[in-house]
Amino acid sequence: MSKLYLIGAGPGDPELLTVKAVRLLKECDVVLYDRLVSAEVLRLARPDAERIYVGKHEGEQEITQQKIFDLILHHTRLGKVVGRLKGGDPLVFGRGAEEWALALEHGIEVELAPGISSAVAVPGLANIPLTYRGVSRSFAVATAHCQEDREQDWACYAHVDTLVVLMGVKNREFVARSLIAAGRRPDEPVAFIERATLQDEKVVESTLGAVAAGEVEAVSPAVFVIGEVVRLRERLSNQLRATTNFASR
Ligand SMILES: C[S@@+](CC[C@H](N)C(=O)[O-])C[C@H]1O[C@@H](n2cnc3c(N)ncnc32)[C@H](O)[C@@H]1O
Known part of the structure; x- marks a missing residue:
């Protein structure tokens, strides 16, 4: 039976x-891999494995989901083991479950290797815990993807202690x-953690009001x-420095 592996690549390191x-x-x-998969992670595939980029370069049209489905079906029909390598966790805003469903419809066996999602790992690596006794007892993860932003009901996140926004x-x-x-x-304090775990990682701290006013790059x-x-960042930076090996992407 042909096989599809849905593999979480984590945030980069x-x-x-x-x-x-x-x-x-x-x-x-x-291996079909996305834009947010680092070169170091990709290097762990077998040297003779065919690597096919299915993400988007700056200014280029994203390869359509249908093309990705076609590639999965084409290579699995040839009897190859196909890995779908996605940044973070494949099932967190990654359309991994759609590829999983398609594979099953075509009699392809699917196995999942969950990944460490950027939503949870990246704040921690920047010394921002999502929960902290007396400060935050709940967190939520939402997407601000442009096709969905008008439909996203931001009011339901008004009372979540910590809100993590991906594609935001x-x-x-x-x-x-x-x-x-x-x-x-x-x-309220906010942080943007850019290109986390990569060599040019950067953290921008500000307030929600400044972001709303268009003052934050x-x-x-x-x-x-x-x-x-977010206010705990400085304190934890001095006490529990999170260590990362920088990867390139
Ligand atoms: C299409 S979503 C995929 C999320 C992914 N499946 C996950 O679980 O992390 C892409 C978004 O994840 C976040 N992201 C993923 N990797 C990141 C990294 N290394 N640094 C900062 N943000 C990252 C960004 O918000 C980015 O726009």
Whole structure:
């Protein structure tokens, strides 16, 4: 039976891969990989494995999902083990479940290696815990992807202690304004953690009000964290320095 492995590549640093992800990656004959997969992670595939980029370069049209489906079907029909390598966790805003469903419809066996999602790992690596006794007892993860931003009900995130927004750079002003309109405080601290675990990682700290006013520059990809936990960053930076091996992408 032909096989599709859905493999989570984590945020970039190869040390953030699971043991299972590395094992499955080494079994692949063909690896279809996304833009947010680092070169170091990709290097862990077998040297003779065919590597096919299915992400988007700056200014280029993204390869369509249908083309990705076609590639999966084509290579699995040839009897190859196909790895679908996605940044973070394949099932967190990664369309991994759609590829999983398609594979099953075509009689392809699917195995999942969950990945460490940027939503959870990236704030921590920047010394921002998502929860902290007396500061944050809840967190939520939302997308601000442009096709969905008008449909996203930001009001339902008004009372979550810590809010993590993925794909939130482009629409950051709209997101911040919507959250303030829904009751979040303009002086609430926020952070954009850009290109986390990569050599040019950068953290931009500000307030929700400044983001809403268009005063905060941020570069994609970034994890946008909103909440009082951001204030813990300085304290934890001095006490528990999170160590990362920088990867390239
Ligand atoms: C299409 S979503 C995929 C999320 C992924 N499946 C995950 O679980 O992390 C892409 C978004 O993830 C975030 N992201 C992923 N890797 C990142 C990194 N190394 N640094 C900062 N943000 C990252 C950014 O918000 C980016 O726009």
